[in-house]
Amino acid sequence: MLYDNHNRPLRYLRLAVTERCNLRCHYCMPEEGLPWSKKDQILTYEEMLRLVEILANLGISKVRITGGEPFVRKDLLPFMSELKQIKGIDKLNITTNGTAPLSSIETMEQIGVNSVNLSLDSIDAERFAKVTRRDEFEKVWNYYKLLEQSTLNTKINAVVMENHNLGDILPMSALTVNDDVSIRFIEEMPFNGGSKGYTPIEWNFRRIINHIKTQYPNLNKLDDAKSSTSYNYQIPGAKGSIGVIPAYSRTICGTCDRIRLTPKGELMTCLYQNKGFSFRDFMRDGATDIDIKEKFLKLFGQRAKDGFESEKRKEETGSFQSMATIGG
Known part of the structure; x- marks a missing residue:
C-alpha cells in the first residue's frame, strides 16, 4: 500500500489525456477556448503507460481517464485497452461529455471499463446549450440512455451554478x-480558465441537499465509502442514488486517495495546487524507472494536508486554471 505524509493511502490516479474539448462550458473555459498546447508538449500514450505501470507497482490500483474531453484524442480506446492490461490496475473508469460515437460504449464494455461518469449539467436542451455554448443536447442524451442500458456503472456529474441550472436539481x-x-x-469551483471572475459560492453541498429535501423530505442518507468524493443519498424506493461533491467546501480532504497527471505530465497531488512537477521533462531528460519511482515517492511525501493548505502554497496568478488543463 502507498501512503502520503499524512498517512492517507494513495490508490487512485486521474489521468488527463488531453486538454482539448469540443464544448465550451462557461464554468471551465472562455467561449473562444484556451491556448492549446502543441502536440509535443503533451504526453504520448507510451509515456503515460510507462508512468501508470510504475505507479501500479507502487500501489495505485484505479485509473480514471479525464480531459478536456478524452474522446477528442485519437486512438483513445486502444490506449484504454492497454491500460486495463497493466498488472495491478483493478479499475479503469472514464469521464466524458457524451459527444463520442455511441459505438464507444460497446467497445468500453468489451475492454472491461468499470464505470463512466457523464458530464451533464442540464437535462433541459435550452439550458444545456447556454451552459456548453454548443447545441449537442440530443447527442449527449442519447449517449446517456444507451449508457443506462449498458453493463457500465453510470454516473452523471452536474456542476451546480446559481444563475444557470438550479432548475435542474x-x-x-x-x-x-x-x-x-x-x-x-458538484459545488462550482474557481477553475474556469479565466472565463469569468469568481466569488464564494452560495450553493454549497448543504444547500443542495436541503433543496432536494423540499421535494423528497424522506431522503435517506447512505453509507459513504471511506475515500468517497461525495456524500450520498437515496430517494426511498429509487433504483439510483444522489451524491453531492463538496469540491469547493473541501470537507472530504482528510480521506483523499487521489493524484492527478495533467496532459503535459505534471503531477498534481492536490487539485488546488498551482503547478506540479513535470514528469514529461523528467522522462525526456533520461530518467530511469528507478529515478521516476523515487521522485514519485518524494512528492507523495510532501503532499498538502488539504485543499486550503494547498491553495495557500500556490503562486498568485490573477486567474484560475481550467479544469481542462488540470485534468477534470
Missing part, C-alpha cells in the same frame, strides 16, 4: 427513481 434527482444511475451534484 429536482428533475435530475427524479431520474434516479427509475434509472440505475448516480446523479452527483
